[in-house]
Amino acid sequence: MLTVATGNKAVAAAVKEARPTVVAAYPITPQTEIVEQIAEYVSSGELDTRYIPVESEHSAMAACIGASVTGARAFTATSSHGLHYMHEMVNWAAGARLPIVMANVNRAVGPGWNIWADHTDALQERDTGWLQVYVGSVQEAYDAVLMAFCIAEDERVLLPVMVNLDGFLLSHTMQPLEMNPAGDFIPPLRLPHEIDPGNPGGYGTLTGPDDYFKFRWDIERSMRDSVAVIRETEDRFFARFGRRYGMVEEYRCDDAEVVVVAMGTLGKEAEVAVDLLRQEGVRAGSMRVRWFRPFPRLDLSGRDVVVVDRDYSFGFGGILARSIAATTGARPFSVIAGLGGQEVSYEDIAGFVRDRRPGEETWFGVTGDV
Amino acid sequence: MTEIPREEYLHKCTSACAGCSDSLALRYVLKAAGPDTILVVPACCTSVIQGIYPNTAFKVPVYNVAFAAAAACASGMSAALRAMGKKTNVIVYAGDGGTVDIGIQALSGAFERGTDFLYICYDNEAYGNTGMQRSGATPVGARTTTTPAGKAQKKKDIDAIVAAHDPPYMATACAAYPKDLFSKVKKALSYRGPTFIHILSPCPPGWRFPAEKTVEMGKLAVRTGMWILYEREQGKVTINGPSKAAMVRPLPVEEYLRAQGRFRGISSEAVARMVADARALAERLKKEEEGTC
Ligand code: SF4
Numbered sequence: 001m002l003t004v005a006t007g008n009k010a011v012a013a014a015v016k017e018a019r020p021t022v023v024a025a026y027p028i029t030p031q032t033e034i035v036e037q038i039a040e041y042v043s044s045g046e047l048d049t050r051y052i053p054v055e056s057e058h059s060a061m062a063a064c065i066g067a068s069v070t071g072a073r074a075f076t077a078t079s080s081h082g083l084h085y086m087h088e089m090v091n092w093a094a095g096a097r098l099p100i101v102m103a104n105v106n107r108a109v110g111p112g113w114n115i116w117a118d119h120t121d122a123l124q125e126r127d128t129g130w131l132q133v134y135v136g137s138v139q140e141a142y143d144a145v146l147m148a149f150c151i152a153e154d155e156r157v158l159l160p161v162m163v164n165l166d167g168f169l170l171s172h173t174m175q176p177l178e179m180n181p182a183g184d185f186i187p188p189l190r191l192p193h194e195i196d197p198g199n200p201g202g203y204g205t206l207t208g209p210d211d212y213f214k215f216r217w218d219i220e221r222s223m224r225d226s227v228a229v230i231r232e233t234e235d236r237f238f239a240r241f242g243r244r245y246g247m248v249e250e251y252r253c254d255d256a257e258v259v260v261v262a263m264g265t266l267g268k269e270a271e272v273a274v275d276l277l278r279q280e281g282v283r284a285g286s287m288r289v290r291w292f293r294p295f296p297r298l299d300l301s302g303r304d305v306v307v308v309d310r311d312y313s314f315g316f317g318g319i320l321a322r323s324i325a326a327t328t329g330a331r332p333f334s335v336i337a338g339l340g341g342q343e344v345s346y347e348d349i350a351g352f353v354r355d356r357r358p359g360e361e362t363w364f365g366v367t368g369d370v
Numbered sequence: 371m372t373e374i375p376r377e378e379y380l381h382k383c384t385s386a387c388a389g390c391s392d393s394l395a396l397r398y399v400l401k402a403a404g405p406d407t408i409l410v411v412p413a414c415c416t417s418v419i420q421g422i423y424p425n426t427a428f429k430v431p432v433y434n435v436a437f438a439a440a441a442a443c444a445s446g447m448s449a450a451l452r453a454m455g456k457k458t459n460v461i462v463y464a465g466d467g468g469t470v471d472i473g474i475q476a477l478s479g480a481f482e483r484g485t486d487f488l489y490i491c492y493d494n495e496a497y498g499n500t501g502m503q504r505s506g507a508t509p510v511g512a513r514t515t516t517t518p519a520g521k522a523q524k525k526k527d528i529d530a531i532v533a534a535h536d537p538p539y540m541a542t543a544c545a546a547y548p549k550d551l552f553s554k555v556k557k558a559l560s561y562r563g564p565t566f567i568h569i570l571s572p573c574p575p576g577w578r579f580p581a582e583k584t585v586e587m588g589k590l591a592v593r594t595g596m597w598i599l600y601e602r603e604q605g606k607v608t609i610n611g612p613s614k615a616a617m618v619r620p621l622p623v624e625e626y627l628r629a630q631g632r633f634r635g636i637s638s639e640a641v642a643r644m645v646a647d648a649r650a651l652a653e654r655l656k657k658e659e660e661g662t663c
Contacts, residue, residue, distance in 0.1 A: 066445060
């Protein structure tokens with residue numbers, strides 16, 4: 001069915017198709033529409049799920065953990081400070097190997113108080129053992145949520161998945177959306193370590209030095225295995241619904257001598273910048289990083305690289321730029337742009353490419369002493 | 371209802387301290403709950419008593435969860451189990467710190483939402499697991515490692531806070547009165563919705579008394595009126611037998627205080643406050659029982 005929808009409504013519609021047993025959530029701008037829409041589905045009987053209106057995000061994730069460990073499919077959504085308030089439990093979900101799916105509407109972290117797009121909220125959670133995908137359109141938000149359940153629940157993965165969409169730029173923007181009845185696309189959840197009174201055991205008990213590292217390694221091994229699972233799931237999704245994205249979405253990269261790398265809506269904006277630059281005779285291309293965990297392999301050899309980060313790690317650098325430098329050996333021109341919803345147009349991005357200085361970092365809009 | 375089964379759900383030789391009344395209480399709780407039970411345990415002495423992976427001291431599954439998260443985790447668990455048509459008991463078994471301090475938000479949320487579960491707080495009146503620091507449940511005048519001169523504030527009244535949520539059933543208990551505890555757990559589990567049991571758990575190392583005196587210490591607490599055994603069923607208060615007797619002829623409070631090293635050197639003002647608070651609570655409960663307040 002073709003319609004138009006906001007990113008938030010698309011996420012909620014995908015959750016309806018996935019039919020979770022439990023949804024536990026706390027509202028926060030700009031995520032609220034997701035939980036409001038789910039509550040609406042539940043009260044109208046369109047979605048048969050237990051909706052738990054918790055008193056905080058810490059409890060939202062705790063309730064999802066409780067539901068998931070009993071073998072139920074669980075979903076939550078949050079943003080920014082909500083995500084950080086649940087940080088402790090974000091670790092717990094991955095450590096307990098629970099395939100919870102969470103939508104995070106990317107928003108800046110205060111102070112100063114700012115409700116607009118910024119990836120630093122989710123990137124601060126990057127070492128928790130969650131898979132992370134960043135989407136660039138309303139359609140992709142819908143598709144990513146559907147695929148997230150399949151990937152998280154695959155026995156080779158059994159890790160939670162965070163679907164990230166830019167606050168307001170996607171969460172509140174109307175775009176065309178093709179909705180598909182998912183039916184049996186997501187197989188029934190089978191949790192090998194489901195808690196069972198018939199087979200009593202300790203879950204998450206005190207774990208000594210002889211075992212703790214093995215559990216950590218197990219998470220890492222599953223992270224690595226998830227690359228194949230993501231690919232297979234995308235193939236299956238493509239065969240069924242005719243859309244696919246990849247770990248990284250490449251645009252006009254084949255003969256590109258300069259490549260723009262970005263995530264989320266900035267990555268989509270970069271594609272328009274590439275078209276503009278091509279008209280000027282610059283052989284530009286774009287790589288939009290979708291999966292940040294597991295981190296993809298990028299083929300950047302022999303090209304200039306411009307990385308646009310809507311995030312920052314203080315005292316270190318743009319998180320995407322530093323990650324690319326570390327994994328590819330490239331010396332990117334790192335541009336910090338779009339923090340807290342700062343407007344960045346395709347013309348700005350084209351300018352970054354024209355002015356590129358490999359190995360340097362600039363902050364868009366900051367003049368004088370940088 | 372007071373036929374206590376022989377089945378044990380807690381193995382022997384756990385890492386509990388000698389004379390631990392938390393593990394004693396747990397034994398009766400599990401006997402009352404039976405095998406179709408999941409325990410949710412936040413950081414506390416019980417998570418240590420459980421043992422180190424891959425072993426467990428329990429014959430029911432235990433889900434260990436972060437300190438502040440127990441009641442919320444149980445909400446999710448209960449919702450999922452009921453959605454799947456299962457009747458499994460979901461019991462949070464948390465210490466006083468995890469209940470009256472860091473876990474109180476999740477506790478309040480779960481009670482307000484009407485989660486179908488039993489929340490048990492075993493109260494040794496300090497953070498036992500980390501070496502006896504004060505908690506909100508530590509009584510006035512008690513010495514802990516973070517109140518070396520005695521705590522200046524009084525014990526937080528968690529029962530009044532829980533009662534304000536109007537749960538269908540709540541009670542106080544003590545492992546020194548196992549039949550009473552056993553029947554209260556049975557009763558709590560017979561209700562749908564959130565229920566609460568607050569168990570006083572005398573703690574030999576924390577309270578500084580000899581390990582063999584645990585049961586005696588629990589009885590002293592009740593007989594001196596420093597711990598009142600009662601139930602609140604659908605809002606109606608019943609003071610239980612041992613406390614009824616103690617209200618008629620209480621033992622002097624000094625007997626309870628003198629038996630514990632943590633009250634050594636307690637000021638007479640602190641004793642007076644403690645006694646006054648206990649009396650006020652007893653009066654309030656009596657009036658509630660009679661329906662005159
Ligand atoms: S510190 Fe107290 S409550 Fe904790 S295990 Fe020891 S005796 Fe039991």
